[in-house]
Amino acid sequence: MNTDSTMVRTRLDDALYALSQARPAPDAAALEKLVRLYPEHARELTTFAIELALDALDDDVDCVVETPSAETNAAVLDAMSHFHNQLYSIQQAKEHNVKPDIAASVANSFAALDRQEMRSLGTRLHANTVFVMKLRDRLIAADTMPIGFKQRLAEEIRAPFEAVLAYFSGGSIVSAPAYYRSDQKPQVGEKQSFEEAVRSSGLTSEQQSYLLSL
Amino acid sequence: MAQPLSKTKEDDGTRYTRFPEVEAAIDIALCQDLETISQRARIRNSKSPQHMTSECLVHLIRHARRGSDDHALNTLLPLLLERCHANLNKKVDKDIPNAAMVRRDILRDLSALFAIDGSSDDKLALDFFEVRFNLAFARFRDDRVGKVIAQHAREVEFPSSPGDTVEQEIDNEVVVRLADLNGSGDLDEGLFRKQVIEAVKALPTGERDAVLLVHYHGFQIGSDMPGEVTAATLCNVDRRTIQNRLTRGLAKLSKLREQA
Numbered sequence: 001m002n003t004d005s006t007m008v009r010t011r012l013d014d015a016l017y018a019l020s021q022a023r024p025a026p027d028a029a030a031l032e033k034l035v036r037l038y039p040e041h042a043r044e045l046t047t048f049a050i051e052l053a054l055d056a057l058d059d060d061v062d063c064v065v066e067t068p069s070a071e072t073n074a075a076v077l078d079a080m081s082h083f084h085n086q087l088y089s090i091q092q093a094k095e096h097n098v099k100p101d102i103a104a105s106v107a108n109s110f111a112a113l114d115r116q117e118m119r120s121l122g123t124r125l126h127a128n129t130v131f132v133m134k135l136r137d138r139l140i141a142a143d144t145m146p147i148g149f150k151q152r153l154a155e156e157i158r159a160p161f162e163a164v165l166a167y168f169s170g171g172s173i174v175s176a177p178a179y180y181r182s183d184q185k186p187q188v189g190e191k192q193s194f195e196e197a198v199r200s201s202g203l204t205s206e207q208q209s210y211l212l213s214l
Numbered sequence: 215m216a217q218p219l220s221k222t223k224e225d226d227g228t229r230y231t232r233f234p235e236v237e238a239a240i241d242i243a244l245c246q247d248l249e250t251i252s253q254r255a256r257i258r259n260s261k262s263p264q265h266m267t268s269e270c271l272v273h274l275i276r277h278a279r280r281g282s283d284d285h286a287l288n289t290l291l292p293l294l295l296e297r298c299h300a301n302l303n304k305k306v307d308k309d310i311p312n313a314a315m316v317r318r319d320i321l322r323d324l325s326a327l328f329a330i331d332g333s334s335d336d337k338l339a340l341d342f343f344e345v346r347f348n349l350a351f352a353r354f355r356d357d358r359v360g361k362v363i364a365q366h367a368r369e370v371e372f373p374s375s376p377g378d379t380v381e382q383e384i385d386n387e388v389v390v391r392l393a394d395l396n397g398s399g400d401l402d403e404g405l406f407r408k409q410v411i412e413a414v415k416a417l418p419t420g421e422r423d424a425v426l427l428v429h430y431h432g433f434q435i436g437s438d439m440p441g442e443v444t445a446a447t448l449c450n451v452d453r454r455t456i457q458n459r460l461t462r463g464l465a466k467l468s469k470l471r472e473q474a
């Protein structure tokens with residue numbers, strides 16, 4: 001990010017912080033004062049003053065208690081999975097002194113895959129979705145994974161090879177562990193070897209042969 | 215006692231501060247067990263005395279993150295994300311291409327803020343969420359929605375031709391009720407008031423903004439005085455456009471009175 005845009009953003013931060021001090025929403029005089037103080041952010045200030053007004057009006061309407069929809073649950077699960085992937089990458093980067101962005105790029109690549117893309121990646125790797133999920137969740141021991149396979153994966157997810165190495169060097173992930181209802185945190189089993197993972201993912205014999213030949 | 219915020223203002227270098235009631239709520243919550251906190255965080259009715267504000271919830275999640283309290287982190291963060299998704303369901307227009315995906319991505323980005331909190335990548339963005347959550351989240355959301363809309367080059371045009379007038383007569387009582395929206399009047403007709411609020415929210419953006427700027431915030435429609443801030447200058451349109459939007463918006467709202 002260049003310095004100019006950082007400064008503009010910082011000033012917008014200040015402008016919105018000042019706006020936030022008017023409660024429940026700024027009146028005309030307060031908003032006018034802010035617009036004069038931060039003329040370059042008049043549009044944003046106006047937009048968010050209206051947002052605050054709508055919020056204030058919302059407070060007057062009785063809250064309807066909603067049960068989270070299936071879409072909400074799925075989105076929350078997905079976000080928690082993303083959170084844990086990011087957290088893991090940061091922790092790993094600290095331990096291995098790897099730049100977080102590099103390690104996170106692989107986590108992001110996996111996290112960005114929807115069901116169809118997951119299937120597509122599986123096909124491109126001569127595998128299937130189950131196998132890709134094992135990769136995503138780091139359930140396969142990195143030292144048993146053929147170099148050729150790691151290179152192939154790096155190409156397919158368009159990530160640097162070092163990032164793939166950094167990603168797999170850490171412990172397994174429980175996808176979306178935040179949503180368990182038990183008091184006990186789910187335990188992650190020992191990692192499978194690459195061969196065990198290939199044998200236990202429901203792959204065809206042709207797919208197994210190909211992957212084990214890498 | 216809650217850890218002070220770290221973000222500072224550019225103009226005077228002072229730190230951001232939370233509102234006193236947020237500080238007090240955090241102090242109380244920090245003394246409560248996780249089960250109580252999570253029960254409170256599930257309450258959606260903001261008028262309930264047990265309701266936990268999102269500002270407080272953000273602080274507790276960050277507190278858990280700083281203390282490596284995975285159990286608290288994994289219990290509370292999903293509750294905050296649920297609230298945010300409910301907001302996204304309301305505020306992210308379903309007509310935006312891939313609206314469900316946009317909501318999902320916004321939630322992911324928000325969760326990432328908590329992941330990088332305290333790391334070298336942290337820009338202290340979450341501090342503002344502890345000051346005024348709704349405003350911080352609105353900005354966070356709108357930044358991303360704006361990019362999606364720009365990407366799809368889907369700009370919403372508001373009709374503003376000079377001859378575009380509405381023939382319907384505006385019901386004065388609706389205008390009076392709108393003036394009441396900022397809490398200045400005697401509000402006894404609760405049901406009608408709620409209908410007006412919902413109807414204002416349902417107006418097209420341009421009409422809604424004109425109605426709120428003039429009748430909620432109290433701005434003049436326009437002015438001949440150079441440099442005066444009015445609804446027209448704020449929306450970067452001429453006075454007649456604001457007048458037309460106002461006329462159309464109020465005409466729609468006036469139908470409520472007929473139905474009531």
